[in-house]
Amino acid sequence: MKKLALDMDDVIADYVDKAVKTYETEFNTKVDRNKMHGKKVWQIIPEEHAKVVRGFPYRPGFFRDLTIKPGAKETIEKLQQKYEVFIVTAAMEFPSSFVDKYEWIQEHLPSFSWKNLVFCGHKHIIDADFLVDDHEKNLSTFTSGEPILFSAPHNAHLNTYKRVNNWQELHDYLL
Amino acid sequence: MKKLALDMDDVIADYVDKAVKTYETEFNTKVDRNKMHGKKVWQIIPEEHAKVVRGFPYRPGFFRDLTIKPGAKETIEKLQQKYEVFIVTAAMEFPSSFVDKYEWIQEHLPSFSWKNLVFCGHKHIIDADFLVDDHEKNLSTFTSGEPILFSAPHNAHLNTYKRVNNWQELHDYLL
Numbered sequence: 001m002k003k004l005a006l007d008m009d010d011v012i013a014d015y016v017d018k019a020v021k022t023y024e025t026e027f028n029t030k031v032d033r034n035k036m037h038g039k040k041v042w043q044i045i046p047e048e049h050a051k052v053v054r055g056f057p058y059r060p061g062f063f064r065d066l067t068i069k070p071g072a073k074e075t076i077e078k079l080q081q082k083y084e085v086f087i088v089t090a091a092m093e094f095p096s097s098f099v100d101k102y103e104w105i106q107e108h109l110p111s112f113s114w115k116n117l118v119f120c121g122h123k124h125i126i127d128a129d130f131l132v133d134d135h136e137k138n139l140s141t142f143t144s145g146e147p148i149l150f151s152a153p154h155n156a157h158l159n160t161y162k163r164v165n166n167w168q169e170l171h172d173y174l175l
Numbered sequence: 176m177k178k179l180a181l182d183m184d185d186v187i188a189d190y191v192d193k194a195v196k197t198y199e200t201e202f203n204t205k206v207d208r209n210k211m212h213g214k215k216v217w218q219i220i221p222e223e224h225a226k227v228v229r230g231f232p233y234r235p236g237f238f239r240d241l242t243i244k245p246g247a248k249e250t251i252e253k254l255q256q257k258y259e260v261f262i263v264t265a266a267m268e269f270p271s272s273f274v275d276k277y278e279w280i281q282e283h284l285p286s287f288s289w290k291n292l293v294f295c296g297h298k299h300i301i302d303a304d305f306l307v308d309d310h311e312k313n314l315s316t317f318t319s320g321e322p323i324l325f326s327a328p329h330n331a332h333l334n335t336y337k338r339v340n341n342w343q344e345l346h347d348y349l350l
Binding site for chain 2: 003005086088091092093095098099102113114115116117118119120121122124125126127128144
């Protein structure tokens with residue numbers, strides 16, 4: 001069975017949406033999402049705001065209530081019939097996210113086994129046939145299989161990888 | 176740079192020793208360690224005791240104060256000059272161990288980067304040139320590089336892998 005590694009944030013769970021909404025609420029402002037082409041939200045807001053937004057992932061609980069991307073659950077369940085599916089997330093940068101991420105998966109993907117869950121830093125330690133990720137730094141160093149870019153505002157400028165825009169497109173490409 | 180994946184429990188940190196001593200203290204008994212050849216401690220004690228011992232790794236804090244194996248710190252620091260060293264531990268089975276293991280590494284290997292730390296389940300997702308581990312289930316499924324067995328009581332019966340008995344032998348083999 002081929003191994004399929006799926007990133008978590010901004011592939012399965014919608015991190016960007018929570019970051020933007022949390023910023024808008026806390027600073028009583030509105031983000032023009034059109035300006036996020038190729039950028040993270042903290043790159044298009046005032047510097048003193050950016051410091052706070054860059055601290056969001058260090059907040060205990062921040063990852064616990066992200067929304068799941070449309071179609072992710074149903075597609076992962078189908079993919080599991082054809083592939084050995086792993087969730088590979090760079091949780092190590094944010095130790096307070098460990099339990100949040102673990103519990104999030106238990107809630108949203110209850111049949112997903114802990115045996116197929118990976119918290120890491122560098123992803124070039126991963127041996128898989130495919131890696132689906134939203135970050136170039138992870139895809140560019142992934143040499144054991146095929147890198148697939150999952151669209152997110154901050155990667156809209158990239159054109160060097162196979163791109164899928166949503167879970168329906170990933171479904172159609174892999175199934 | 177070649178990638179070297181090191182298991183944590185019973186390779187870097189002494190899990191067996193804490194499990195035996197905790198059992199001896201809580202049950203006011205003495206384990207004959209000679210009987211542990213090829214076995215875990217819970218396999219050589221009464222069944223009602225074994226249930227408790229098998230629950231040790233689920234206790235919050237249990238992994239936090241394991242002792243570091245003699246020579247591990249010094250050898251890892253030398254290995255880092257020649258290899259890209261990762262610590263790859265099957266923490267996913269015991270979610271309460273996440274922060275304990277993370278903090279343990281910060282304490283005992285303070286220069287070790289979070290980028291090179293992996294919490295996983297199955298280790299056949301790991302792409303490395305070497306995997307040093309005490310469990311056959313991890314070594315037998317590791318196909319991307321060379322498996323190296325690190326001696327522990329429960330693997331004393333195995334003779335199908337390159338074996339190192341301690342950190343001095345691992346040092347001499349890899350350096």
